Amino acid sequence: MTDVAALTPTEARARFRAGLRVPTSGWSAGWTQANLLAVPRDLAYDFLLFAQRNPAPCPILDVTEPGEVSSLRFAGDLRTDLPAYRIYEHGELVAEVDDVTDRWRDDMVAFLIGCSFTFEAALLEAGVPVRHLEQGRNVPMFRTSVACRPAGSLSGPLVVSMRPMPASQVATAVRVTSRYPAVHGAPVHIGSPAELGITDLDAPDFGDPVEVRPGEVPVFWACGVTPQAAVMQSRPALAIGHAPGHMAITDIRESEHLVP
Amino acid sequence: MTDVAALTPTEARARFRAGLRVPTSGWSAGWTQANLLAVPRDLAYDFLLFAQRNPAPCPILDVTEPGEVSSLRFAGDLRTDLPAYRIYEHGELVAEVDDVTDRWRDDMVAFLIGCSFTFEAALLEAGVPVRHLEQGRNVPMFRTSVACRPAGSLSGPLVVSMRPMPASQVATAVRVTSRYPAVHGAPVHIGSPAELGITDLDAPDFGDPVEVRPGEVPVFWACGVTPQAAVMQSRPALAIGHAPGHMAITDIRESEHLVP
Structure with missing residues (x-):
């Protein structure tokens, strides 16, 4: 292989x-x-x-x-x-x-x-699990209830990617990804999917669902599918x-x- | 006052x-x-x-x-x-x-x-001198021999601002200003003004000259007058x-x- x-x-x-x-x-x-x-x-x-x-x-x-x-x-x-x-x-x-x-x-x-995807190697290096890699799937992505700031003829919702992880590793994930603002940087939201208008973590709008284990926290990053959501709207x-x-x-x- | x-x-x-x-x-x-x-x-x-x-x-x-x-x-x-x-x-x-x-x-x-100008308070806080403030002058700015990457009808040279400081404080200035990428961030050039096509530090293209003391190093930051240099060209x-x-x-x- x-x-x-x-x-x-x-x-x-x-x-x-x-x-x-x-x-x-x-x-x-x-x-x-x-x-x-x-x-x-x-x-x-x-x-x-x-x-x-x-x-x-x-x-x-x-x-x-x-x-x-x-x-x-x-x-x-x-x-x-x-x-x-x-x-x-x-x-x-x-x-x-x-x-x-x-x-x-x-x-x-x-x-x-x-x-x-660019910072996932750095997450792994820091000991943070990347579940969709473990499971051989595409990352789960969700259309949220958060509106982007419009520009001219374009408007639409924020789309996020989600990676679940143990609560003890969330701060590490923030620290590691904060160093990569050009590839979305720090998470935009940690825990509380309902606050983003996400009702079912097992039903992503794009990509595949991944396992969220007991006690794990879903961590959400801004996603570059957002432009396509703006096109759809x-x-x-x-x-x-x-x-x-x-x-x-x-x-x-x-x-x-x-x-x- | x-x-x-x-x-x-x-x-x-x-x-x-x-x-x-x-x-x-x-x-x-x-x-x-x-x-x-x-x-x-x-x-x-x-x-x-x-x-x-x-x-x-x-x-x-x-x-x-x-x-x-x-x-x-x-x-x-x-x-x-x-x-x-x-x-x-x-x-x-x-x-x-x-x-x-x-x-x-x-x-x-x-x-x-x-x-x-936004990060000058942070430089002072870190003990780095800001000479034009000490002297009550405008910051010296220079048109360089470095070309910006063109876009459509616009092209022109990089313009830089210059702050002189003791060699022992240059690393601190880099560290402090790296944290502010939205206001030009880290220096683009340290020492060697001739490499930027600058022949006389006492004759800036914009702003005022400032004193460079013996042993001090000129530190150059990218400058937001660059768009006006592109307009001129x-x-x-x-x-x-x-x-x-x-x-x-x-x-x-x-x-x-x-x-x-």
Whole structure:
């Protein structure tokens, strides 16, 4: 079995380009994973401003020139090198595919947005369990009742990822992830899922459910699927995102984001 | 003599609105100071992307809706409540005034950008000298030979502010300011001004020269005058900035920016 943690970003992207369709948690340790949102140029200002106003869910790592399919920080092809994509028309999910070459317009601007998978190696190193990795599943993600700050034509709810852990390790998880603001940073909410409007931890809106053991606390991080929730609510003519959990593996070292 | 450090943002802004025209270093301790760049809506995407690509000199604190003159984070009037402004037409500085009400178009978008004056209280608290405060001058700022990453129609050089200090205190200054990435964060360059293309520390491009004592090291931080240097190079039809050193005093607590 391949040690996916040991693959370079180039090696990982080649597998996804060849058709492999799996969540990327645990892949390419030490390299930054990213959410994708690509929109036509006429929506780009609204989205960049939405990201600026909602930096916890939308930390921007890079922005392409209109029509370009790679960037300084992602040397692959953004249309083929992610494991899977979601295509939205007027806010409706119309397709989940592993290649969006035929839908990439000449004026598409792609935004790469930090992903919390990036700090999971640091959590493990600190002894904090990462349950979806243990269980070989995608991370559970939830649409919340918290509204993002709108920008122009875009508005929508905050989406969060959830990792359960023993109460004794929550402070460590906060301390470790606080050092990575460019990939969502510290948790936005600890415990009390009902306060986020989450009624059933076993029924995530995206990804897979994971086991929450007795006495464990659910810890919630802002999630880069938030832009897709804004697309669903705001209904622009066209938007392309990654399939949740199926990320862009960038050429940015994870250590580049560390703050003291 | 008024203790300007003790004034609230509202009190400080009232004095500037009434016509007081002084650098704001040392004013309203504990509150965030900000650089201003206001441009017509059709240039707003290029500038927001320029800021995203150059986060050290251009950490965005807030962006107004087109035509608005205040924001969530600046409860005053952006056209009157800074001590002084600079107006650029096609890249030329055409006026330095204390009120820009008559030049504020209905489609102006204002960007508030973090300013390093914000962390000077923390430097003093840590025992690091702030020479321009000691000498009652504006901070010295230099246009460098380092190019910013361009965005659309905007390109230009990095501008830095300089604070000299004993070699034994440089590490402390790095440690303290690293905690404030939203107001330029850690120094971008320490010592060796020639490597930045700076030939004479006594001849800053903006602000005032300060004394550099024998054995002291010049420490350089990215500066929020960088957008104005981009305006000068890129020559958009209209842009309005603050006069260097004469900042917007915002309603954002300095502590809000602290990272671990």
